[in-house]
Amino acid sequence: MIAAPKPDLVTVNIDGVDLSVPKGTNVIEAAKLLHKDVPHYCYHPKLSVAGNCRMCMIEMGTPAFDPATKAPVIDPATGKQKINWIPRPQIGCGTTVSPGLHVKTSSPMVKDAREGVMEFLLINHPLDCPICDQAGECKLQEQATGYGRGYSRFIEEKNVKPKRTQLGPRVTLDDERCILCSRCVRFSKEIARDDVLGFVDRGSYSTLTCHPGKKLENNYSLNTVDICPVGALTSTDFRFKMRVWFLKQTHTLDIESSVGVNAVVWSREGTIYRLTPRRNDEVNDTWMADSGRILYKQVAATDRLTAVRLNGADTSLDIALNAAAALLKDGSVSIVGSGRASVEEQFLLKQLATPIGAQGHLVARTATGDKLLISADRNPNIRGALVTGLISQLPSAELKQLSREIDEGKIKTVVSHGEDLLAAGLTAAQLAKVAVIYIGTHANATSAAAQIVLPALHTYEKAGTFVNQQFRIQKFYAAVPGPQGATNDLVVLAKLVASTGASAPASEVHALWPSIAATVPALSSMLYKNIPDTGLLLDATAWAGLPFVEGESLHFKPAAVAAAEGARS
Amino acid sequence: MATITVERKPLSLLERTYIPNIVAGLTTTFKRMVKPTETLQYPEQRPAIPTGYRGVPTLVNDPHGREKCVSCQLCEFVCPPKAIRITPGEIANDDPNAHVEKRPKAFEIDMLRCIYCGLCQEVCPEEAIFLQNQYSMTGYTRAEMVNNKDRLYELGGTLPDQHYKWDKKKTAAEAASRGGHH
Numbered sequence: 001m002i003a004a005p006k007p008d009l010v011t012v013n014i015d016g017v018d019l020s021v022p023k024g025t026n027v028i029e030a031a032k033l034l035h036k037d038v039p040h041y042c043y044h045p046k047l048s049v050a051g052n053c054r055m056c057m058i059e060m061g062t063p064a065f066d067p068a069t070k071a072p073v074i075d076p077a078t079g080k081q082k083i084n085w086i087p088r089p090q091i092g093c094g095t096t097v098s099p100g101l102h103v104k105t106s107s108p109m110v111k112d113a114r115e116g117v118m119e120f121l122l123i124n125h126p127l128d129c130p131i132c133d134q135a136g137e138c139k140l141q142e143q144a145t146g147y148g149r150g151y152s153r154f155i156e157e158k159n160v161k162p163k164r165t166q167l168g169p170r171v172t173l174d175d176e177r178c179i180l181c182s183r184c185v186r187f188s189k190e191i192a193r194d195d196v197l198g199f200v201d202r203g204s205y206s207t208l209t210c211h212p213g214k215k216l217e218n219n220y221s222l223n224t225v226d227i228c229p230v231g232a233l234t235s236t237d238f239r240f241k242m243r244v245w246f247l248k249q250t251h252t253l254d255i256e257s258s259v260g261v262n263a264v265v266w267s268r269e270g271t272i273y274r275l276t277p278r279r280n281d282e283v284n285d286t287w288m289a290d291s292g293r294i295l296y297k298q299v300a301a302t303d304r305l306t307a308v309r310l311n312g313a314d315t316s317l318d319i320a321l322n323a324a325a326a327l328l329k330d331g332s333v334s335i336v337g338s339g340r341a342s343v344e345e346q347f348l349l350k351q352l353a354t355p356i357g358a359q360g361h362l363v364a365r366t367a368t369g370d371k372l373l374i375s376a377d378r379n380p381n382i383r384g385a386l387v388t389g390l391i392s393q394l395p396s397a398e399l400k401q402l403s404r405e406i407d408e409g410k411i412k413t414v415v416s417h418g419e420d421l422l423a424a425g426l427t428a429a430q431l432a433k434v435a436v437i438y439i440g441t442h443a444n445a446t447s448a449a450a451q452i453v454l455p456a457l458h459t460y461e462k463a464g465t466f467v468n469q470q471f472r473i474q475k476f477y478a479a480v481p482g483p484q485g486a487t488n489d490l491v492v493l494a495k496l497v498a499s500t501g502a503s504a505p506a507s508e509v510h511a512l513w514p515s516i517a518a519t520v521p522a523l524s525s526m527l528y529k530n531i532p533d534t535g536l537l538l539d540a541t542a543w544a545g546l547p548f549v550e551g552e553s554l555h556f557k558p559a560a561v562a563a564a565e566g567a568r569s
Numbered sequence: 570m571a572t573i574t575v576e577r578k579p580l581s582l583l584e585r586t587y588i589p590n591i592v593a594g595l596t597t598t599f600k601r602m603v604k605p606t607e608t609l610q611y612p613e614q615r616p617a618i619p620t621g622y623r624g625v626p627t628l629v630n631d632p633h634g635r636e637k638c639v640s641c642q643l644c645e646f647v648c649p650p651k652a653i654r655i656t657p658g659e660i661a662n663d664d665p666n667a668h669v670e671k672r673p674k675a676f677e678i679d680m681l682r683c684i685y686c687g688l689c690q691e692v693c694p695e696e697a698i699f700l701q702n703q704y705s706m707t708g709y710t711r712a713e714m715v716n717n718k719d720r721l722y723e724l725g726g727t728l729p730d731q732h733y734k735w736d737k738k739k740t741a742a743e744a745a746s747r748g749g750h751h
Contacts, residue, residue: 126738130639130641130643130694131670131671158741160741240640240658240659242642242657243641243642243657245646246642246645
């Protein structure tokens with residue numbers, strides 16, 4: 001492999017500190033490296049630079065050269081090269097670094113400029129904070145504490161604009177709050193490639209609107225709510241539900257596809273209120289699909305399994321586990337794992353399969369990918385099953401081998417970890433021939449037909465790891481406690497493993513990882529606590545030949561596409 | 570530690586008769602018998618409450634009958650003993666107060682937790698919650714000691730409004746829709 005060329009570094013001086021940054025960096029990002037905040041509204045690191053909010057004003061100067069001789073002009077007072085300061089402030093977002101650039105991010109002129117910008121922005125901004133959903137995470141509120149004057153000199157009437165406009169099925173617009181930063185317009189055009197938003201009218205009449213006859217209804221529309229620096233765009237689902245300062249943020253992963261979008265669960269007292277993306281420049285930048293955000297509703301769904309059942313009657317976990325152990329001891333077992341389960345659970349399923357000689361299966365879920373953050377493979381963790389050895393071949397959508405083996409009478413017991421076997425190609429008649437042990441979260445036809453039902457936890461209720469399409473192992477944490485009656489999958493699986501006569505494995509992720517590292521070659525050098533929040537890339541050469549059903553996504557190219565591009569260049 | 574022995578002053582003859590002390594005590598007794606009484610016959614009689622008294626927290630309406638609370642939940646946030654619990658809700662579009670957009674669906678103050686500190690009143694940006702004159706909260710069960718929204722408005726009543734912030738907003742919007750200032 002050819003090593004990536006080292007980025008050209010440029011030395012700049014920010015507030016008296018020399019700093020080397022890659023060429024092309026703008027002043028906001030360069031200052032961020034020094035932990036200096038340059039306030040901004042319209043600038044977003046993943047969007048084009050518009051430079052229209054004028055909040056990121058900085059003072060800048062360049063080294064002086066003699067126009068005739070091109071020799072550096074030395075300042076006799078300091079003995080250093082003289083700096084020609086520009087007499088007016090410049091915008092930080094639109095200023096890319098140049099060699100020797102000098103920047104002041106907190107001079108009196110800069111502060112004056114920002115205070116002026118804040119006063120103008122607040123002139124027509126409504127005093128909606130008590131009813132505004134953005135309160136608590138509003139950039140305008142934040143900067144008003146630093147640069148606001150605390151009272152208004154504006155005695156004229158404030159602008160009146162439409163409030164409560166439905167831009168689309170998931171986004172509500174309050175035009176009075178809009179500061180015309182155009183982040184949402186640029187996002188729709190550049191990232192979602194659905195150019196429906198724009199400004200109409202001029203001056204103080206300027207209003208954000210949808211193109212006539214169109215709606216903001218693409219599957220990425222809620223990202224405009226995330227990037228809106230004020231409360232103009234709000235999520236219709238989250239609107240007026242809870243103030244953000246009450247919500248606990250837990251790092252998690254999107255469970256809708258193999259992209260493994262990094263996300264945050266916002267919960268309070270065991271109730272999840274919303275899901276938002278978390279920045280990971282290697283996976284999802286700062287975006288997330290709308291379809292993944294509503295999946296938190298599965299947690300409080302009415303069809304959650306909460307009762308341990310044995311042959312159709314409620315029972316205790318221990319009795320059910322003993323019955324399951326007896327079934328497993330009889331042999332002729334087949335195990336259907338899940339691509340939605342964590343690496344740890346798949347590992348324990350593999351530990352369960354090995355001593356009883358059962359074969360592991362998985363069910364594939366595929367649909368068309370959108371080339372952004374939803375891939376064709378709708379299982380978040382197929383690769384975890386490959387890595388842990390639960391399966392060696394890619395799964396198909398139907399359990400044909402299992403179906404054949406049941407027909408031949410080779411299988412007497414099927415362990416299903418959250419998979420609906422009837423949806424995966426088995427018939428009710430086939431299920432009636434075998435005993436089913438179902439470990440899952442929601443009721444379905446298989447849980448209804450199962451001899452033993454062991455209620456388990458949803459992804460947001462437990463910790464674990466997923467391996468995404470790049471073979472990047474990423475962590476998620478428990479955000480809320482599970483419902484009463486449900487047991488952590490790891491506890492159930494560890495007890496089942498122990499019942500086969502093997503030594504009892506740990507039933508908690510941190511304690512389990514040393515044995516995972518000792519058993520699974522690809523994870524040998526890792527521990528749960530050592531996996532960074534942005535994930536770790538695994539060596540995927542062992543599985544490079546497998547025909548993964550993957551298209552291109554934001555930061556992933558399937559091997560075939562990458563090879564074709566390599567051949568062209 | 571050294572002990573200092575203090576010599577007690579011997580009593581005089583008059584003191585030894587106890588008569589001056591008995592007379593002094595009886596004088597006080599007879600004075601009180603003829604003076605007007607200080608005792609209030611609580612609960613029939615109630616004391617006058619000084620201004621600024623911090624009694625039971627209540628929710629108030631404005632003089633137009635609009636509930637002033639918009640469920641911003643700042644009081645819930647600031648409440649030191651976590652006595653306040655609010656469920657925010659949206660105001661329906663056909664409601665006369667639809668322009669306010671938000672109101673509490675449920676508002677509960679647990680008076681067993683409340684410490685009458687008044688921070689909720691201080692923090693309220695809408696001047697909707699006030700600690701008023703009510704000081705006596707009793708109940709037989711824990712549930713009775715939780716004031717729900719209806720009870721809070723019943724206790725609070727109506728207080729004058731200096732600002733009519735939301736009414737002004739509605740007027741401006743109506744003027745704009747008639748083609749006035751945009």
